[in-house]
Amino acid sequence: MSQSATLYRISFDTFAQLKSSKEASFDRSSAKNQITFQGSFMGLEYLLSKGSDISAIDLLKEIFNPSRSLGEQEFGNLTPDEKFEFYKNGNIISYLDSTTISNLNIFLDKVSENAIQSRYDKTELNDKGIYPEVWHNDNSPDQAYNQRHILEDFKELKEIISQADKHGDYILVFVG
Numbered sequence: 001m002s003q004s005a006t007l008y009r010i011s012f013d014t015f016a017q018l019k020s021s022k023e024a025s026f027d028r029s030s031a032k033n034q035i036t037f038q039g040s041f042m043g044l045e046y047l048l049s050k051g052s053d054i055s056a057i058d059l060l061k062e063i064f065n066p067s068r069s070l071g072e073q074e075f076g077n078l079t080p081d082e083k084f085e086f087y088k089n090g091n092i093i094s095y096l097d098s099t100t101i102s103n104l105n106i107f108l109d110k111v112s113e114n115a116i117q118s119r120y121d122k123t124e125l126n127d128k129g130i131y132p133e134v135w136h137n138d139n140s141p142d143q144a145y146n147q148r149h150i151l152e153d154f155k156e157l158k159e160i161i162s163q164a165d166k167h168g169d170y171i172l173v174f175v176g
Contacts, residue, residue, distance in 0.1 A: 002039030002132055005064045008172040009033050009160055015170040018070055018093065026093055026172060033163070035156045037064075039144060041175070042131040044153050047119045048111065059103055063157070066094040066173050096164075096171040105165040108158045116154050120147045 008031040071092035122135040139148040
């Protein structure tokens with residue numbers, strides 16, 4: 001099983017309820033929609049960051065590694081193993097707020113599918129150690145970790161960010 005990142009788009013009201021709750025727990029059925037990036041999210045982040053300035057890179061890191069979270073811990077100071085344990089136990093929920101979503105939407109709106117296609121290089125991704133380090137050029141529908149896979153995920157990322165921005169929603173982020 002590969003690492004994945006799941007984004008859940010929720011309404012402001014649902015977010016406010018989560019925020020006011022004493023315990024950070026999330027009922028997935030309250031999400032307006034969701035998208036799971038199965039094994040590809042690090043490659044997508046890498047390709048989006050490629051050639052970007054430091055402020056854009058910092059913004060893009062927020063997608064799958066948000067600096068904001070609900071829960072009692074100071075999330076930014078935890079090791080990856082500690083973060084996973086808190087995720088697993090439901091003690092921390094990372095999220096993207098409306099301002100971050102709006103900024104991401106502006107950025108992503110300027111990135112075309114052609115730009116992602118031209119940035120994709122299986123050798124570079126594998127040599128740089130971008131998970132899962134099995135990138136290849138076989139773009140047939142039954143294959144993952146290729147340019148087609150990245151492009152499909154890119155389109156879905158743009159869509160969920162765009163919809164969240166349009167409706168003033170928040171996005172909860174779970175990586176594991």
